[in-house]
Every structure is written in structure tokens, then in C-alpha cells.
Amino acid sequence: MPTTPLFRRIDVAPAYQKVADAIEREIINGRIKPGEPIGTEQQLVAQFGVNRSTVREGIRVLEEGGLIRRDSSRRLQACLPRYNKLATRLSRALILHEVTFRELFETSMTLEVASVEGAVERATEENIAELAGNLERSAAVVGNPAALAELDAEFHVLMAKASQNRVLQLAREPAAQLFFPTTEMIVGGVPEGGTRLVEAHHHLLDAIKRRDKEAGVLWTRRHLQDWRRGFEKIASLDRSVEHTYMEHAYAARQ
Amino acid sequence: MPTTPLFRRIDVAPAYQKVADAIEREIINGRIKPGEPIGTEQQLVAQFGVNRSTVREGIRVLEEGGLIRRDSSRRLQACLPRYNKLATRLSRALILHEVTFRELFETSMTLEVASVEGAVERATEENIAELAGNLERSAAVVGNPAALAELDAEFHVLMAKASQNRVLQLAREPAAQLFFPTTEMIVGGVPEGGTRLVEAHHHLLDAIKRRDKEAGVLWTRRHLQDWRRGFEKIASLDRSVEHTYMEHAYAARQ
DNA sequence: CTTATCAATTTGTCCGACAAAGCTAGATTT
DNA sequence: AAATCTAGCTTTGTCGGACAAATTGATAAG
Numbered sequence: 201m202p203t204t205p206l207f208r209r210i211d212v213a214p215a216y217q218k219v220a221d222a223i224e225r226e227i228i229n230g231r232i233k234p235g236e237p238i239g240t241e242q243q244l245v246a247q248f249g250v251n252r253s254t255v256r257e258g259i260r261v262l263e264e265g266g267l268i269r270r271d272s273s274r275r276l277q278a279c280l281p282r283y284n285k286l287a288t289r290l291s292r293a294l295i296l297h298e299v300t301f302r303e304l305f306e307t308s309m310t311l312e313v314a315s316v317e318g319a320v321e322r323a324t325e326e327n328i329a330e331l332a333g334n335l336e337r338s339a340a341v342v343g344n345p346a347a348l349a350e351l352d353a354e355f356h357v358l359m360a361k362a363s364q365n366r367v368l369q370l371a372r373e374p375a376a377q378l379f380f381p382t383t384e385m386i387v388g389g390v391p392e393g394g395t396r397l398v399e400a401h402h403h404l405l406d407a408i409k410r411r412d413k414e415a416g417v418l419w420t421r422r423h424l425q426d427w428r429r430g431f432e433k434i435a436s437l438d439r440s441v442e443h444t445y446m447e448h449a450y451a452a453r454q
Numbered sequence: 455m456p457t458t459p460l461f462r463r464i465d466v467a468p469a470y471q472k473v474a475d476a477i478e479r480e481i482i483n484g485r486i487k488p489g490e491p492i493g494t495e496q497q498l499v500a501q502f503g504v505n506r507s508t509v510r511e512g513i514r515v516l517e518e519g520g521l522i523r524r525d526s527s528r529r530l531q532a533c534l535p536r537y538n539k540l541a542t543r544l545s546r547a548l549i550l551h552e553v554t555f556r557e558l559f560e561t562s563m564t565l566e567v568a569s570v571e572g573a574v575e576r577a578t579e580e581n582i583a584e585l586a587g588n589l590e591r592s593a594a595v596v597g598n599p600a601a602l603a604e605l606d607a608e609f610h611v612l613m614a615k616a617s618q619n620r621v622l623q624l625a626r627e628p629a630a631q632l633f634f635p636t637t638e639m640i641v642g643g644v645p646e647g648g649t650r651l652v653e654a655h656h657h658l659l660d661a662i663k664r665r666d667k668e669a670g671v672l673w674t675r676r677h678l679q680d681w682r683r684g685f686e687k688i689a690s691l692d693r694s695v696e697h698t699y700m701e702h703a704y705a706a707r708q
Numbered sequence: 709c710t711t712a713t714c715a716a717t718t719t720g721t722c723c724g725a726c727a728a729a730g731c732t733a734g735a736t737t738t
Numbered sequence: 739a740a741a742t743c744t745a746g747c748t749t750t751g752t753c754g755g756a757c758a759a760a761t762t763g764a765t766a767a768g
Contacts, residue, residue, distance in 0.1 A: 214751060216514070228546065240718065251753045253507050256720090260470070260514040265543055273761060274719065281547035289519055290544075290624060292482065293535040299620045307621040310568040314561070366553045367561040370544060371625045468720060494749060505722045510751090527730060528750060 215250050219258030222248070227267055227278045238268055238276035283370050290374035298440035301382075305437065308379045309424050311372040312356060316404060316416040318363025323408050327362035331405050334358060338401060342394040349384035355401055356380070362408065378441055386430035396426055469504050473512030476502070481521055481532045492522055492530035537624050544628035552694035555636075555685065562633045563678050565626040566610060570658060570670040572617025577662050581616035585659050588612060592655060596648040603638035609655055610634070616662065632695055640684035650680055 213221070223244075226232045238244070244255045259276065262268045266281030294304075319327070334355045341347040356376060360369045387393040400423035407416035431437065467475070480486045492498070498509045513530065516522045520535030548558075573581070588609045595601040610630060614623045641647040654677035661670035685691065 216751080228549065234550070242718075253510075253754095254752060256507075256511060257514045257751095260511045261518045264515045264518040266547070270719090280550055281543070283547065286540075286544055286547055289535070290540055293520070293537070293540060294621060294624065295482065296488070296534055297620055303619045303621040306572070306619055307568070307625055310564060310622070311625065314564040318560070365557045365560055366551055367548060367557040367629050368564070370548065371561055371565065371629060375621050375625060470720085496749075507723095508721060511720095524750090 215248075215254045216257035216261070219244070219248050219250065219255055220261040223258070223262055224265075224267055232278045234278050234280045236278055238278060240275070283373050284377070287370070287373035287377055291377040294374060294378060295441055300438050300440055301431065301435070302437040304375055304379050304441065305424070305428055305431075308372070308375050309421070311368065311375065312359075312424060313417055313420050314368055315356070315360045315363050315372060316408070316420045317413055318365050318368060319359050319408050320411055320413045320416045322364045323362035324364075327358065328405070328409060330358050331355065331362065331408065335398070335401050335405055338398050342398055345384045345388035345394070348387055348394050348397065349380065352383050352387075352397060352401075353380040355404075359404070359408075382431060383427065385434060386427060389434050390430045393426075393430060397423070400426065469502075469508045470511035470515070473498070473502055473504065473509055474515040477512070477516055478519075478521055486532045488532050488534045490532050492532060494529070537627050538631070541624070541627035541631055545631040548628060548632060549695055554692050554694050555689070556691040558629055558633050558695065559678070559682055559685075559691065562626070562629050563675070565622065565629065566613075566678060567671055567674050568622055569610070569614045569617050569626060570662070570674045571667055572619050572622060573613050573662050574665055574667045574670045576618045577616035581612065582659070582663060584612050585609065585616065585662065589652070589655050589659055592652050596652055599638045599642035599648070602641055602648050602651065603634065606637050606641075606651060606655075607634040609658075613658070613662075636685060637681065639688060640681060643688050644684045647680075647684055651677070654680065 223232075223238060227234075232238065239247070241252055241255055241259070244259075245252050248255065259268070263270075266285050267278065268276055269279045271277050323331075334351055338348060338351045338355065341351065353376065356372075357369075360372055363369070383397075387397060400419055403419040404416060404423070407413075407419060428437070477486075477492060481488075486492065493501070495506055495509055495513070498513075499506050502509065513522070517524075520539050521532065522530055523533045525531050577585075588605055592602060592605045592609070595605065607630065610626075611623075614626055617623070637651075641651060654673055657673040658670060658677070661667075661673060682691070
């Protein structure tokens with residue numbers, strides 16, 4: 201053993217990480233509130249006493265984590281991490297783990313049912329109005345698979361919102377991002393698919409209005425089973441969510 | 455309008471972002487597989503024709519996103535984004551959105567029930583052995599709230615794993631990360647809490663072994679209701695998951 | 709009071725440099 | 739000859755300085 205090295209090895213993390221952690225702490229514990237400015241790179245350089253390159257690496261970390269962003273004029277400010285940005289990364293992870301549509305379907309079934317149950321219990325007038333607006337627009341584009349698929353995804357987002365449960369909203373998002381893009385393929389490939397979809401949404405909204413949980417759950421099940429039958433006509437549930445398919449869900453990120 | 459600027463404004467994204475996107479694409483579409491090396495910073499500098507600082511900023515973005523990491527000797531390599539790293543980001547988001555324990559409880563109830571249903575249907579012998587091992591260790595530390603709480607969290611992770619549904623595993627993680635740390639407080643604060651917890655786990659494992667879905671769901675509900683009653687003795691369900699509390703879930707990240 | 713102009717900031721990028729840690733391969737020891 | 743040691747080469751993390759483009763703010767002009 202060489203000369204006993206008294207007191208070493210305390211400072212483990214690299215500087216850029218410490219910069220990121222320091223800023224993160226201020227945001228998490230509320231000393232910097234969402235929307236408030238973080239300061240310029242120069243100021244951070246001065247405060248932390250490190251080089252600008254180092255500060256910038258730390259900033260990238262936080263930016264990617266969704267904790268800070270640059271406003272219209274590129275000034276740094278704290279922000280609330282947006283669900284769907286984070287969800288995009290989760291979706292990416294799911295793809296890389298090569299999950300199957302069966303797993304996606306099963307989980308979505310669970311989450312959408314929970315979502316509608318919450319909506320039936322707690323939807324506000326505003327929630328219902330939003331859903332009604334979506335339904336109206338959907339009915340108008342029933343023959344256009346792309347537009348209808350997009351509105352379908354929105355409908356389910358609105359329903360999760362109506363549940364007033366933000367944890368649920370977040371939990372369903374990653375699966376939904378991978379699940380719903382297939383709607384277009386299905387509606388386009390199955391005659392009457394569009395009509396059935398709008399009809400299901402109609403019943404769902406109706407159930408929410410009447411606070412009829414049983415009907416809500418029933419129609420959610422039917423709606424998803426419909427999706428499943430449609431999907432099985434064009435692909436296998438046990439195939440993984442492929443890289444090629446991914447480009448749909450992915451391009452949407454931008 | 456000044457001199458008509460023929461052909462401009464194509465190159466929107468900053469260079470570091472393009473570097474990150476380029477590497478990300480290679481990983482997502484499978485040309486670089488998890489575990490494979492990305493190359494040294496110098497090589498990336500040469501390939502992309504940008505400065506090393508720029509490359510490094512791009513690397514930070516991917517690193518934070520969990521798509522690449524540095525191995526033991528700090529060389530860059532692609533990797534599979536780990537669920538719990540991503541889940542930590544989500545938990546952080548939930549905290550910042552100031553979700554309540556009620557939302558957390560409701561969603562966890564849904565997800566844990568789905569989890570046990572899957573486990574009852576599809577648990578392998580290995581899954582069951584892991585659960586049994588956990589149960590045995592739990593029984594041995596029934597008087598130690600901290601150790602028991604940790605094993606409780608692990609039990610539920612193992613159950614999700616036993617469901618063979620990776621989407622579900624991922625979906626439950628963020629809520630679980632915030633939900634389970636309270637177990638320690640509850641078990642420590644309620645007499646017989648530890649015993650009841652181990653008993654519930656025992657019944658759950660038993661239900662899985664007997665492939666008895668009804669019993670599995672029943673005991674999951676009881677188990678969580680127990681948590682809820684315990685929680686309400688020490689705090690309100692409608693209080694937000696506070697910043698102070700967060701330090702638990704948070705320190706665990708490290 | 710609005711508009712045009714101009715200087716000061718700020719960001720994104722580049723260049724070059726250096727210490728510390730890791731790796732490689734030749735030199736040394738057994 | 740096998741194991742070990744050592745010295746040199748790489749690579750990463752960090753630093754300092756520099757500059758063009760975009761943005762801001764303030765000042766001057768109408």
C-alpha cells in the first residue's frame with residue numbers, strides 16, 4: 201500500500217453534473233418556480249466558478265430532462281416538465297425493449313378503463329364540452345382516417361384529463377403514444393371502422409354525461425376490443441412494436 | 455422587406471442537437487445495438503465535422519435521455535434505457551405538478567390490480583421463487599420498518615415483472631416510486647402494520663401459486679386499502695406530495 | 709410618440725491547451 | 739517463459755479565449 205492518502209476522493213461527480221444538480225435542486229424544492237429565469241450563461245459561470253463549456257453541458261442535461269427551457273428569446277427559465285415530452289422518451293424505451301402490441305393493448309385497456317371511470321365520476325362541464333367538441337369534429341371527418349385517428353387520440357387524452365387524475369394522465373401517455381398511431385391503419389383498413397369509432401365515442405360521452413360508470417366501462421371495452429379485432433386483421437398482436445412503425449409516433453414528437 | 459433572401463432558413467436545429475439526433479437515429483433503428491460502442495469523442499468530432507464542445511453537448515443530451523452511457527472505462531456505448539431511471543424523471547414531474555396522494559393511490563390501485571392479474575395468469579416458477587424469497591426476507595424483518603418498506607416495494611416490482619407485461623411494468627413505476635416510500639412511515643406508525651403487510655403478501659403469493667385471480671385482486675385491494683387507512687392516520691390524502699417528502703424518493707436515485 | 713439606428717449582450721460554435729485517469733506495450737523481474 | 743512493472747499514448751473533463759449571428763436596449767431622428 202502506498203503512502204496513506206489522508207482525506208481523498210470526496211468530490212465524485214463531474215462539474216457539469218454538479219451544476220445540473222444544483223440548479224435542479226433549486227427548482228425541485230421550489231426556490232425557483234416554473235417560469236422564473238435561471239440567469240444567463242455568464243451569470244452561471246460567475247456563480248458556480250466553472251467554465252462556460254461546463255455550464256453549458258449542465259444546461260443540456262436539465263434541458264433534456266425537461267426542467268428548464270429557453271424562452272422565445274433563448275433565455276433560460278425553469279419550467280414544468282411536460283408529460284408528453286417525457287412520455288416520448290418512455291415510448292422510445294418501450295420500442296427499444298421490443299414490447300409487443302399485446303402488452304400495449306392489455307395495459308391500455310386497464311388504463312383507459314380507469315380513465316373513463318374517473319371521468320364518469322369527476323368530469324366537469326368544461327371537460328364534457330371539450331369532449332363534445334372533439335366528437336363533433338370527429339363526426340365531420342369520419343371518412344378521413346388520418347384526421348380521425350388524430351381526433352381519437354385527442355378524445356382519449358381529454359377523457360384522461362376529465363378524470364382529474366394527473367398521475368393517471370401521465371401513466372397512460374407512453375402506451376397511448378404507441379397505441380393510437382395504429383388507429384389510422386385500422387380505420388383505413390376496416391370498412392365501417394370510422395363509423396364504429398365515432399359511435400363508441402358517442403356512447404362514452406353519453407355515459408360520462410349520465411354519470412353511468414357501467415356504461416362507460418362497457419363502451420371502453422368494446423371500443424378497444426374493436427381496435428384489437430381491427431389490428432389483428434392487419435398484423436399480429438405478438439409482433440414487437442417495430443422500428444419502422446416507430447417513425448410514426450416519433451415524427452410526431454417534433 | 456429587405457433584399458429577397460433566396461433560399462434561407464433551412465438549418466434550424468443547433469449543431470449539438472443534430473449530433474444527438476444523428477446518434478439517436480442510429481440507435482433507435484437498430485444500426486447501433488445496445489452495448490455497442492459509439493466511438494471516442496475525437497472520432498465523433500472527425501465524423502460530424504464539428505467541435506468537441508459541440509459533440510459533448512450532444513452526448514449529454516443522449517446520456518440524460520438514457521440512450522447512451524459510459525462504461526467502466528468511460529467509453530461511450532449505446533444502452534437500453536432503464537425504466538427506473540426514466541421513472542425517476544417522471545416522479546420528479548409528478549412532484550412538480552403537485553399531485554396528491556389521492557391521485558397516486560387511485561392510480562396505483564388500478565395498476566397493482568392489473569399487475570397481480572397478469573401475475574396470476576402468467577407468473578413463471580422463477581417469478582414465484584423470487585416472490586417467495588422476498589416474502590421470506592420480509593418475514594424476517596417484520597419489526598424493522600425501513601427494511602420492510604424496501605422489501606415491500608421490491609415485492610410489487612417482482613409482481614409486475616411476473617405479469618410479463620413490460621408496458622405495465624413501466625407504467626406503474628413512476629407512481630410506485632412516489633407511493634411506496636410512505637410505507638415506512640405507515641408501518642412504523644401503525645402497530646401490527648408490519649404483520650398485516652407480510653400477511654397480505656403471503657396471501658398474494660398464494661393466490662398467484664393457485665392461479666386464483668379473484669383472491670389475488672381481493673388481497674391487492676385489501677393491501678392497498680390498508681396502506682390508505684394507515685396513511686390517513688398520519689396525513690391527508692388530498693395534500694400534495696410535498697417537496698420535503700420528495701427527498702426520500704429522491705435520495706434513492708443516487 | 710413612433711421609427712430607425714447603433715452599441716452592448718448573449719448564444720452557438722470553434723480553437724487550443726492541460727491535468728488526471730485509463731490503456732498499451734515494451735522493459736524488467738522471477 | 740510467465741508475471742509484473744513502467745513509461746508513453748489516449749481519452750475525458752475542464753479551462754481560457756475568440757467570433758459571428760441574433761437579440762436587446764437605448765438613443766437619435768422623424
